[in-house]
Amino acid sequence: MNFSSWPLLLVVDVEGNGTNPPDLVEVAALPVRDGRPDTSTAGTWLSKPRRPVTPFAARVHGLTNEQLESEPGWEEIAAQVHTFLGGSWICAHHAHVDYRVLAAHLPQWQPAGVLDTLRLAKATYPGLSKYTLDALIEHVQPDLSAAPAQRHRATFDAYATAQLLIAMAVRYDTWDQLVAAAVPPGLPGAPEPEEEPTLW
Template identity: 85%
Template sequence: MNFASWPSLLVVDVEGNGANPPDLVEVAALPVRDGQPDTSTAGAWLTKPEHPVTPFAARIHGLTNERLAREPGWTEIAGQVHTLLATSWICAHNAHVDYRVLSAHLPQWRPAGVLDTLRLAKVTYPDLPKYRLDALIEHLKPDLSAAPAQRHRATFDAYATAQLLVAMATHYDTWDQLVAVAVPPGLPGSPEPEQEPTLW
């Protein structure tokens, strides 16, 4: 895989308040350049949700209402997030979720495409018993020594997902081959279906 041929791409991860639909409490966006996560230009934001964080969500990511009380509201940081994401490709694990939540919070945002490392892993490693992020970390053992924060925080999960993406991408020769496998149907960047032949 020639990583220099990749378009602009950011690995994203979001954490929510546990409601449905969720309010965002954390967003991370980590560029991947030349096959490496570029933490020097990454973006990470904490935000106070409109509705309280549920006890269940707080237990998972550790972001309590008290911790977020002094953070800016979403409207204060939405422009910064939108500017960094711009029209780049994004990648996430189980990308439907992150794409849906980000799209709800950034209605004018239109990424060039969406890669899903969950979908990619199922094709790349068809015999694994599980495909959760923890299972892939255990299987591939990426170097996470430079990962910020800890598991279930957006910055850590984006860094881990970026390392998994790069490792799996080495199984494909070209960007187009990667896209054909990793973009879920119906999401931006999905290869157009072949036209059915007609009589005319």
């Protein structure tokens, strides 16, 4: 895989307040450049949700209402996040979730395409019993020594997802092959289905 052929790609992860639909409390966007996560230019935002963080959500990601009390509301940072994401490709684990939540919070935003490491892992490592982020970390054993924060924080999960993406991408020869394996149907960037030949 020639990583220099990749378009601008941001690995994203979001954390919510536990309601349905969720209010965002953390967003991370980590560029992948030349086959490496570039933490020096990553974007990270904390946001005070409109509705309180549920006890369950706080237990998962560790962000409490007290910690978020002094953070800006989403409307104060939405433009920053939108500008940072721009029209680049994004990648996430179980990307439908992150893409839909971000798109709901950024109605004018449209990425060039959406890679899903869950879909990619099923194509790359057929036969695993689970394809959760934790299961893939255990299977691939990526180097997470430089990952910020801890598991279930957006910054950590974006970093882990980036390392998994890079580890799987080396098994594909071209960007187009990677896209064919990693972009779920119906999401931006999905290859057009080949037309069935018409029999006359």
